[in-house]
Amino acid sequence: MSEVNWKPVKSSSTPLYLQIVNYIRNKIMSGEWTIGTKLPSQRQLAACFEVNRSTVITALQELIAEGLLEAKTGSSTFVANNTWNVLATSSPNWPEYVQAGIHQPNRSLIQQINKAEAEPATLRLGTGELGSELIPTDEMKQMLISKQHQSLSLGYEEPKGNAQLRETLSRYLRKKGIQASPSSILIVSGGLQALQLIAWGLLRKGSVILHEAPSYLNSLSMFESVGIRGVGIPLDRHGLQMESLVRLKRQHDAALLYTIPSFHNPTGAVMSEERRKQLTEIAHRETLPLIEDDVYGDLWFEDAPPPPLKADDRGGNVLYLGSVSKALSPGLRIGWLVGPEQVIDRLADIKMQTDYGSSSLSQAVVNQWIQSGKYDDHLSQLRVSLLKRRNLTLDILRHCLSDCCTWNIPAGGFYIWLRLQKRFSARKLFQLALQKGILLNPGSVYDKMDDSHIRLSYAYPSESELVQGLQRLAQLIKEDFCQ
């Protein structure tokens, strides 16, 4: 029921209310709106149809009289019947099917965020994506136009993905100190898919994954869907705290550790070189495989972060995850997973059963982009733009919020992890801001117990939106919270 983009024709000889009756009846008869479907509110319908609310009410009453709709508690209206049913047969009970599936729906908070993101007017201060100004769409078009796509193949690719792209990635990873031959690289449709393949392919029900607390992983419900549990490990500005790691690994007999060592989501932290060494050592001693999520690793401002854990991997202990979604274009849906060949073979087999490979067009474009050196050029520019936005954000925060909030100074990536002082509720702030059209990512997305943080991202909004949005946010915090 997300889109009602039809409107009655005001110049028609058919009364407006009757046009609406016909429209809704048609939706129901065609099966698009099945029994149990909830209609938008009268107010929403009036706005969509651009008619008075009384016209909507007349139309709904007509349909209720026909037995197609029924009014329930409050002013909610539901589809109650359809002609097919009236003809003494029954429609599938889709609401029951929809609730039966094994895969859990997104958490309601995430659904609320997704919904707000779809509203064009929303000022998005928490979104972890590059804004359209930072995506090199024009260069991409140029490349598509000028190069003849000599390598363009539109058939199915090999199970592990386009061979040329894997060659290119093998060379690209070598610059990070990672030795990975093409056969140990699996092309995936973004980092999220890599995590899903790991969840299905390598873990049994009841397994425990350790992760930083807070963590991006908590925003996903897919691990829960297959009976895998997450356990958080405290983190400071140098990354994971090692003290509790060994204890928690043993206590839960954890199967894996998931970590974002560079420009952590949501805290922006960079794991220090010393911690990385410790982690590598502990992981080996405790036989704890690691998933290293390095999707932000190229987005440093002044100095590159320490080499990835994978560069120091001697026993095939690390599954390494990269992607172009954060640094180039999320819409291409291309990422890569690097690991021991037997693991990559197993996950490639599952990927073939899942979506039969990633878009060969996207793979060809990413290959050309990296191979031609355009990716490096783009990164140089992107770092300057992101740094400028980071500084702008920090200036406003210092100026407006230094008496009631604290925050990190990220050395790369997208995120500022804003801590509200004096026991303000981040959940409450999220709802208040949303009412004013500002979308924040509250800390509870990343740690269900957290109610004192907001994840800000300076990557999505334009500079002017950033200034405007942050000032309005600051005002909101001051008015409602800092008195």
Added chain:
Amino acid sequence: MSEVNWKPVKSSSTPLYLQIVNYIRNKIMSGEWTIGTKLPSQRQLAACFEVNRSTVITALQELIAEGLLEAKTGSSTFVANNTWNVLATSSPNWPEYVQAGIHQPNRSLIQQINKAEAEPATLRLGTGELGSELIPTDEMKQMLISKQHQSLSLGYEEPKGNAQLRETLSRYLRKKGIQASPSSILIVSGGLQALQLIAWGLLRKGSVILHEAPSYLNSLSMFESVGIRGVGIPLDRHGLQMESLVRLKRQHDAALLYTIPSFHNPTGAVMSEERRKQLTEIAHRETLPLIEDDVYGDLWFEDAPPPPLKADDRGGNVLYLGSVSKALSPGLRIGWLVGPEQVIDRLADIKMQTDYGSSSLSQAVVNQWIQSGKYDDHLSQLRVSLLKRRNLTLDILRHCLSDCCTWNIPAGGFYIWLRLQKRFSARKLFQLALQKGILLNPGSVYDKMDDSHIRLSYAYPSESELVQGLQRLAQLIKEDFCQ
């Protein structure tokens, strides 16, 4: 262990065997070949490295002496250790992880077929894809070059997919008699993903799906992976037999029926208009939702098949599945699922958790292709080419195999379902043909009990390969079977 594309340098001063020792040691030390990894056979290694087998043996013995490899039964060699382990720590037991996952691996027969498909020399007579000559790669390049991709967006798309593509599909479907507004369409990464979303989103463990016997569905292990069972319903050349449908639905309390009414995979059958009417009626009376897989529907030769079941859907009873993979390009990975909005909303939510949407580049290209009318032009040409290949195939079959086989005459699509007479074993023929470099799809892929059919596809091989391959196949059948 799929790719060993390194070779020792013959002109080097380092002995060949030592270069091989260093190469393998490096693979093990870097973690690409983990403990338990099985090496290719000595013969295979000798072929890959282009050295004598004795050189390989010398190298392996050296590594066994170092404790890095160990020989097991037969001449198999496994990775036994790595330096990290020698330093008294242990590597993850990846073989255990690889076996633990919830998702089942592809059936071994399918894996064998996938492997043979990756060999460039294989003559593929069963592959259900368009051959490269039939994919309009040049027109696609032209389109990419000439049009300025005004609509190219490289950010994330809406949960249900690119809005313009859904508009375009809504119009395209209307021509088939299907009324579907953009909000009841979900863009998926191919038909396979649509089935997976249905398996996770709408069905509980222990559910039963009815399907034609034989059926494409039996080639997939994903339903089994989530505890969903398939039950086959007999089929003749007019499609599903209705007699057993009601009985089996009630007996198993089936949750869904999956059907390919037009140019069925693997039998090529077209469900008659009368049967479609009966099925629609029974499905309503028995409250049995349908999945209508119509990915071959556009590929008719002389007359279009009867309208889709979805065109006659009055109660939102049909989930309708389309794709460009069979008629345009499998590499784009774009398909669509049409159904009641509450179902589409639920599956869109899962898709967002799975891969965060399909490639926006692929979506833009498919939109342009259909909207511009190029898709229709391409279909006209493709129908002529496929018909020519079908006729060629039928000529050869009639000429060479009419005394020991029978077959259908497909009115569209890709497939000829060849029945071997006199109790010949299709499994045995598959293996014999594979030894001679000819890849067939044996009937057991589509019905585990079937041992008398071969699925031939005239879509993949070129005309000359088709002639050559079919003649060799006929010879094989005659020699080994028809005496």
